[in-house]
Structure formats: structure tokens, C-alpha cells
Amino acid sequence: MTDEQEKGAAEQIRVGVLGARGRMGVEVCKAVDAATDMELVAMVDQGDWLFNASDAGAEVMVDFTTPDVVMDNLHWCIDQGISAVVGTTGFTEQRLERVRGWLDRKPGVGVVIAPNFGIGAVLMMQFAARAARHFESVEIIEQHHPRKLDAPSGTAAHTARLIAAARAEAGLGPAPDATKDEVAGARGADIDGVRVHAVRATGLVAHQEVLFGTTGETLTIRHDSYDRVSFMPGVLLAVRAVRNRPGLTLGLDALLD
Numbered sequence: 611m612t613d614e615q616e617k618g619a620a621e622q623i624r625v626g627v628l629g630a631r632g633r634m635g636v637e638v639c640k641a642v643d644a645a646t647d648m649e650l651v652a653m654v655d656q657g658d659w660l661f662n663a664s665d666a667g668a669e670v671m672v673d674f675t676t677p678d679v680v681m682d683n684l685h686w687c688i689d690q691g692i693s694a695v696v697g698t699t700g701f702t703e704q705r706l707e708r709v710r711g712w713l714d715r716k717p718g719v720g721v722v723i724a725p726n727f728g729i730g731a732v733l734m735m736q737f738a739a740r741a742a743r744h745f746e747s748v749e750i751i752e753q754h755h756p757r758k759l760d761a762p763s764g765t766a767a768h769t770a771r772l773i774a775a776a777r778a779e780a781g782l783g784p785a786p787d788a789t790k791d792e793v794a795g796a797r798g799a800d801i802d803g804v805r806v807h808a809v810r811a812t813g814l815v816a817h818q819e820v821l822f823g824t825t826g827e828t829l830t831i832r833h834d835s836y837d838r839v840s841f842m843p844g845v846l847l848a849v850r851a852v853r854n855r856p857g858l859t860l861g862l863d864a865l866l867d
């Protein structure tokens with residue numbers, strides 16, 4: 611059987627991509643196109659009509675756009691009864707509550723929102739959450755390409771919250787730190803008591819280190835995405851799962867178990 615015949619033989623998931631001309635969108639379109647169980651039915655970018663996607667019969671929309679537009683896109687998808695896989699950053703607890711509200715009115719629709727679709731990155735966050743209660747000190751250093759619009763990264767913010775929750779559960783207080791910030795920002799951003807440092811440099815893609823310290827030892831947990839193809843297995847996994855997971859799924863963890 612040729613690839614095309616194989617594609618036609620099995621039932622295919624009809625997928626649309628929002629942000630299709632962006633760095634991630636281009637990779638997602640290639641990955642969906644190459645998947646034998648998926649059909650790429652819509653490629654939407656800024657200025658295109660969203661209705662093209664519903665006219666094309668998209669069952670799942672993948673969104674890699676910008677924090678400014680992702681909520682409107684997601685609201686539209688849910689309203690149309692189209693499930694969504696979202697990698698775009700900027701999801702605060704308030705935003706997630708709004709998404710849950712929209713989903714309550716469309717019980718059959720599924721949405722997966724993940725701060726990072728790299729399988730290694732998901733494991734890095736899990737390992738960091740597990741290590742958190744054993745160390746007095748922790749800092750996060752995220753490193754990305756300089757065209758990234760937001761700082762800190764969604765991954766770093768999510769990791770910081772996971773670590774903060776684990777420290778609170780273990781009854782750990784603030785990490786020791788007698789340093790006075792002589793220049794604003796020198797000690798990084800504070801997310802729930804965890805310091806996060808954002809580095810931007812040409813040549814980088816997406817990298818993160820979580821540095822733990824306690825008396826006499828440190829532990830560094832590091833993940834590197836050298837190429838955006840690293841996110842594609844996670845994106846495709848979510849596309850395959852999302853229609854069978856009504857409501858909101860946060861992160862890839864539940865899909866990897």
C-alpha cells in the first residue's frame with residue numbers, strides 16, 4: 611500500500627492548525643501531514659478566516675499562536691464544538707477558569723493545554739516536583755531563542771508552581787537568601803517563592819535547568835530541545851487523545867501514564 615492509500619484506508623482525524631505560518635505551526639503542519647491517521651484540513655494564520663476551519667470539517671484544532679489571541683481562538687473552537695490542543699503560553703488560573711466555563715456549556719468537547727509538549731520536558735517537570743521536598747534551595751534557569759515574546763517561559767512558570775506546591779506540602783519555608791537586590795531583577799522573577807531566570811540568546815531553542823541545593827550537595831535537572839521536532843510526538847499524542855477526553859486536560863502527564 612502506498613502512503614496515500616494507507617492514509618485513506620483508516621479513519622483519519624481531521625486536523626486544523628492555528629498559527630500555521632509560525633515556527634511551531636510549520637512543524638505541526640508537517641507532522642500532521644506525515645501522520646497516517648490524520649488529515650491536515652485547515653491552515654490558519656493571522657488575517658485568515660477562522661470559518662475556513664469549520665467549513666473544512668476540522669475535528670481538532672492545534673493552536674500555536676500568541677498569548678494575545680489564543681483565548682479568542684479557543685472560545686471559537688469550543689463554541690463550534692471543535693476539540694483543541696493548545697501549546698500557546700499565557701494561561702493564568704483566571705484564563706483556565708474561563709476555559710472551564712466555556713467547556714461546561716459544550717460537554718462533548720475536549721481541550722488539552724500543555725506548557726511543553728516535549729516528552730523530556732514533561733519528565734523534567736515531574737522529576738523536579740519529586741525532588742523539591744528534599745532540598746532547601748531551588749532556582750530555575752530557562753533559556754530560549756531571542757524571538758520568544760514572553761518571559762519567563764510557560765514551562766518555567768509551570769515548573770515553579772509545581773515545586774512551590776511540593777515545598778508547601780512538605781512544610782518547607784522560603785529558600786534561604788540574604789542577598790539584597792542591588793539592581794532590580796538581578797535575582798530573577800519570583801513565582802510562588804521560586805526564583806526564575808530567563809536567558810535569551812541566538813542559537814538556543816528551548817532549554818531549562820532546575821538547580822536544587824542543600825548542605826553539601828546540589829542536583830541539576832536539565833532538559834534541552836535543540837529542534838522543534840522534539841515537540842511533535844507530544845502534539846500528535848494529544849491530537850489522538852483529545853476527542854476522548856471531554857473537558858480540560860492540563861499538561862501531557864495524564865496522556866503519558
Ligand SMILES: NC(=O)c1ccc[n+]([C@@H]2O[C@H](COP(=O)([O-])OP(=O)(O)OC[C@H]3O[C@@H](n4cnc5c(N)ncnc54)[C@H](O)[C@@H]3O)[C@@H](O)[C@H]2O)c1
Binds near residue numbers: 629631679726728
Ligand atoms: N507548549 C509547547 O510545547 C510550546 C513549544 C514551542 C512554543 N510554544 C508556544 O507557542 C506559541 C507560538 O510559538 P512560535 O515560536 O511558533 O511563535 P511564532 O511567532 O513563530 O508563531 C505564531 C504564529 O501565530 C500567528 N498568529 C497570530 N495571531 C493569529 C491569529 N489570530 N490566528 C491565527 N494565527 C495567528 C502569527 O502570524 C504567527 O505565524 C508561543 O506562545 C510559544 O511560547 C509552546
Ligand SMILES: O=C(O)C1=N[C@H](C(=O)O)CCC1
Binds near residue numbers: 816
Ligand atoms: O519557543 C517557545 O516560545 C517555547 N515556549 C514554551 C514555553 O514558554 O515554555 C515551550 C518551550 C518553547
